Amino acid sequence: MTVHLKIAFLPLNDAAVLVAAREKGFAEGEGLALDLVRTTSWATLRDRLVFGQVDAAHMLAPLAVAVTLGLSQQAAPIAAPYKLGVNGNMLVMASDFAKALEPDVAARIADPLAAAHDFAAAIGLWRRKPVIGVVHRFSSHALMLRYWLASAGVDPDRDVLLRVLPPSLTVEAMRAGEIDGFIAGEPWGSAAVEAGLAETVATGERIWRRGVEKVLAFRERWMEENPDTVDRLLRALARAAAWCDDPANHAALADMLSDGRYIDQPADLIARALSGQIVARAGEGPIAHPDFMLFAREATPFPWRSQALWIYSQLVRWNMVPHDPVAATKAGGVFRPDVYRRALANLDVAMPGASMKVEGAVDRPLGVGSRRGELTLGPDRFFDGRIFDPERIDDYLAGFPPPR
Known part of the structure; x- marks a missing residue:
């Protein structure tokens, strides 16, 4: 029996995995029919998810944390078991x-x-x-x-x-x-x-090299009540992400995204970011950025709790949320590596053995422990050389001068 899912998205390149899952048959292969709902603003997308107009959403990672903490409206627990890109x-x-x-x-x-x-x-x-x-x-x-x-x-x-x-x-x-x-x-x-x-x-x-971006977001209760559907969707997205990351598919992906239902911009413009060839000034040649966008390699989709806590640290830094242990726990809990591991356990997908890491500490490709297959993490340095230890948030915040 086919399960129909409504998923809200904004017209951006990093909706690619959702679009490919629908258009290339990866969702159909899992018994899913995806209705991708094009949305103009993040506020509208947030409301569509929170109030149940859609089942899932292509969402800003910090917005998922903010909604859970009640920063943009009444608190509504959001769960993000999959990153759509970095x-x-x-x-x-x-x-x-x-x-x-x-x-x-x-x-x-x-x-x-x-x-x-x-x-x-x-x-x-x-x-x-x-x-x-x-x-x-x-x-x-x-x-x-x-x-x-x-x-x-x-x-x-x-x-x-x-x-x-x-x-x-x-x-x-x-x-x-x-x-x-x-x-x-x-x-x-x-x-x-x-x-x-x-x-x-x-x-x-x-x-921030490999900085967290968009996530696949669910209402937490809906996700917990529909584990089989969630697992099937994550498997479809994992296969779609591998397809999107393959340079041989970038031209086809750009054409797909250029459709009026999705981004509605010229394919050659969309292809620049997908291929890492960035034109920084009109009339000049492209600048190579091979890691400009990642979808699958280096366990890109894995929802590291440490990245949710980095987001939390920035919300605290800019006085958007008071710093307290309860809020930190809620923020870290938005990212759900347990669901990711459950859904993809039987796929040939490298699976990090840990759920948190020190962010910004990797300056060259690094092999790490994996529960399945070999896993190499790419450089994740912050531009100023700082590192973020999710177990020492107070020390991290103390390292910044207070706003003037």
């Missing part, structure tokens, strides 16, 4: 603003710490307090942007204006002069560059 974001700024930065865009992107200091100096030269679009207050993009700005002494709550708008509206907002730049998932940064409106200033992949 990396994939770009910070782009108006070309005139970028003139005050390192002119070599490849060098600029390669050294985000220096770029942050250049950005801090450029703020004083700009015609107004820079207005930077973020897709949601509780997004990995916004948290990484805050972290990056603060490294150069910029107070993201005082020295710039962060304006929330849906990713698909960012380019038009730049064209209308409503924002001076934005940080968002692809292909929207590339679309702004292609239109000659902006240049790339930094990429998420260089701010």
